Amino acid sequence: MAEEWANTHGGKLPSTREEKKQFKDLIKSKMITVDEENYKEAMEASFKVFSPQGIGPNLQKIINDSCSEVDSNSSDFWVMVAALKEFIASEGGGESPLEGSIPDMTSSTELYVNLQKTYQAKAEADFLVMEQRVKNLLKKINRDPASISKANIKSFCRNARKLAVCRYRLVEDEFNSPVQPELQKYLTDEDYGTAAGLYILLRAADRFAANYNKFPGQFDGEMDEDISRLKSTAVGLLNDLGCNGSAISEDLINEMCRYGASELHVVAAFVGGVASQEVIKLITRQFIPMSGTFIFNGIDHKSQLLLL
Incomplete structure (x- = not known):
């Protein structure tokens, strides 16, 4: 057609x-x-049929990354990216290797199997080209040409269109020098204001504990004093982070003290589940992990990410 x-x-x-x-x-x-x-x-x-031809912007960004200029210290991933870059520029004609799979469709068994074989044959041919390019690159950087397995190269080819590179800031960097304009924006944003406020108060609670050897609201008889101390601590933290003049909701400050460092098992179970899911993503290198600081607001049943 x-x-x-x-x-x-x-x-x-x-x-x-x-x-x-x-x-x-x-x-x-x-x-x-x-x-x-x-x-x-x-x-x-x-x-x-009329979707744009060629590779997407995300993949283009990856193959143009400076890490695609490989040397003996490059990871297997970047060696394969370098091979992919060469493939796209030559044999691929601007396209990445074919995955080799086709979706279910209404067809006779014979026609479907024949079409499937055609796709699989092209995918295998692309894989063989990629395998040779990977070996050539490994030789060029003085590494064993067999150090990257066929299985890894084949998996890379199957998923080439969906590659993603995730880079994160260190927690230490976020704590010492968060992206001030972003934090300021979150604090004044109607949708993110509560999450940003909780972020500041969680950090303020840690500073409070370091200064007073207890968490705010931990003892009922000192509630009013703790509210005042936590507010002062939060203001000091905001000033240290370059957010002078920003304010935290009085309701949030009162709630943090009322909470008194409690650890509700249902909240712990939920947050632990989220954390374990992200760990699995990182270990298996499948799916894309969250980027940013995850804030779960149990009061409003809301989860948000802050990119700081």
Whole structure:
């Protein structure tokens, strides 16, 4: 269908809203009966025909990263990225290696299997090219050409379109020099103000404990004094972070003291579950871990990330 369209439109695929509608109508016009599922699926997936060709901006950013200029100290990942960069520029013709899988669709078994074999054959050919490029790069940087396994290269090829590089600030950097404009913005933002306030108060509570050898509100008889002390501590912390003039809600300060360093098991279980999920992501290097400081507000049942 795409070829037929291109032949009658100067070799171009649909680009405008009207052309895309006309392309769907072209597919529909080929239906013999109204209940042909494969044509319905083709109309639903027609957007894939006129999607931009080539690699996405995220992958482009990765292959242009300075780490893709590899040496003997480069990780296996960046060696494969360097090979991918070469592949895209040459054999791939601007595309990354083919994954080799196709989605379920309405088709005869014979046609589906034949199509699947075609995709798998192209994916295998791309993998072999990538494998050779990886070996060549390893030789070039004086590493064992077999040091990156075939399984790793094949997995890399299958997931090349979905690669992501995550870089994080150290907790120490965030504590000592958070991104002041971002923190200021969060503190004054209607949606993030409470989360930012809790972030400041959690840090203020730690400073409070270091100064007074107890957490705010830990002892009932000292509640009023602790509220005043915590407020002063929070203001001092804000000033240290460059957020002079910013204020924390009195309600949040009172709530932090009323809470009295309690550790509710249901909240601990939830936060522990989130933390373990992120650890699994980091260990397996699958899915994208959260970037930023996770704040769970049990009062409003709300979770937010602060990029500081």
